[in-house]
Amino acid sequence: MKAISIGYHDVVEAITPSDDPLRRCPAHYTLDRPSFQTHLDAILTQAPKAVVSSIGKPRQWVDQVPIFLTFDDGAIGSYTCVAEELESRGWRGHFFVTTDWINKPDFMSPAQIRELHHRGHVIGSHTHSHPARMSNLSWDDLIREWSVSCQILSDILGEPMRVASVADGYYSRKVGQSAAAAGIQVLFNSEPVKSISTVDGCMILGRYSIKAGTPTSTTGAIASGALWPSLQQTGLWEAKKAMKALAGDSYLTVRKYILSTRQL
Ligand SMILES: [Zn+2]
Structure with missing residues (x-):
């Protein structure tokens, strides 16, 4: 079984510099609304037969x-931006x-999360505290991240x-x-692959990450199943994984340095 999953972060009306430490790094992944619209249009024009669906509608x-x-x-x-653009x-x-970021400045409230759910979007956990390196956490800490987060969202959504x-x-x-042990049945990671695997009964899906500077033609090509951006992203990902393995703790520092000196 395969799926083409495309991973975005935030979309805002207009990009403004932020001093908020929670938003500074993700800024490299933030699109403004007009850019986001062109990404969605590229999916429509380059992959006209594509079925944009959700994991909650398997029959589609x-x-x-x-x-x-x-x-x-x-x-x-x-x-404020994404749901409306998708629904249109x-x-x-x-x-x-x-x-842990619910209700903080620039993040959604429980009522807003509930409303998106009622409008037919899928709400999922992205851990409780957003740890910097999940794969280094102990088993107990992983279970805590998933189960605390899932409990909070379950309470919000009922x-x-x-x-x-x-x-x-x-x-x-x-x-x-650990996700499977916490009751999670579908887990998206960031490996740029289309194949779906399972771990202890939990479905594992990869994703193609879109950054602020990703050309819309790349998004369209990914959506259409064209090979080259997939290979390009996989190549970059493998290089990053090798770098992580070599650099250990210093990888985060190196990545932050690269991000701070490059316009992505
Ligand atoms: Zn994140």
């Missing part, structure tokens, strides 16, 4: 490769919420939480196993 996508659009962190733009095209998204995404892309088999 079980016979073909679906496109899932995901949005990490639970920032306010999910509510008849689409629904997946919104992954870092529960139903069990079964969908989640990995924070900061640090996926390992143990991360998948």
